[in-house]
Amino acid sequence: MKPTAFSYHRPSTLDDALSLLALHGFDAKLIAGGQSLAPMMNMRFAQPAHLVDLNALPQLKGVTLEPDTLAVGAMTRHHELATSNTVRADCPLLAEAAATIGHYAIRQRGTLGGSLAHADPAAQLPLIASTPGARFDAGP
Structure with a gap:
């Protein structure tokens, strides 16, 4: 199975990431490694409309x-x-x-x-x- 359609966001600042989460609320999921989330999306246990990639935020x-x-x-x-x-x-x-x-x-x-x-x-x-x-x- 494959995940449902989603929008991908890669913010370059923590403020941008927080703004995306505030804007999209529960329709957004954070992703970093994806080792837990990706399989859940592939099995459609998780179906976020938006993925917010944190990999450009070294302060985390x-x-x-x-x-x-x-x-x-x-x-x-x-x-x-x-x-x-x-x-x-x-x-x-x-x-x-x-x-x-x-x-x-x-x-x-x-x-x-x-x-x-x-x-x-x-x-x-x-x-x-x-x-x-x-x-x-x-x-x-």
Whole structure:
């Protein structure tokens, strides 16, 4: 099966992405790696009218250690979680879990934000995130 028709948007700023989401509301879906969303669209479990691609927004990526907090951007790929020295030192459980996700292509494209947003019951990261008492912020 193939997805239903949709409009594709690739904003170059976070403000543009937020404007698209405000404009299209529940008819829009965010996409980064697409490892969770694309199969759902192909099976028509998800039928967004608009896809908003976040790949041009580098401020949503990366791992930093702040006082008492390991901050991980929503666009951080599974591979980066698995190989980051910061993650390995501060939250080794997260690094180990990320290293076992799917296969090579999934780890290269899949993102922490996508995994958490789709909350697949078979996914490792939603469970791992709840284990150390993770906090989720919906802000830049």
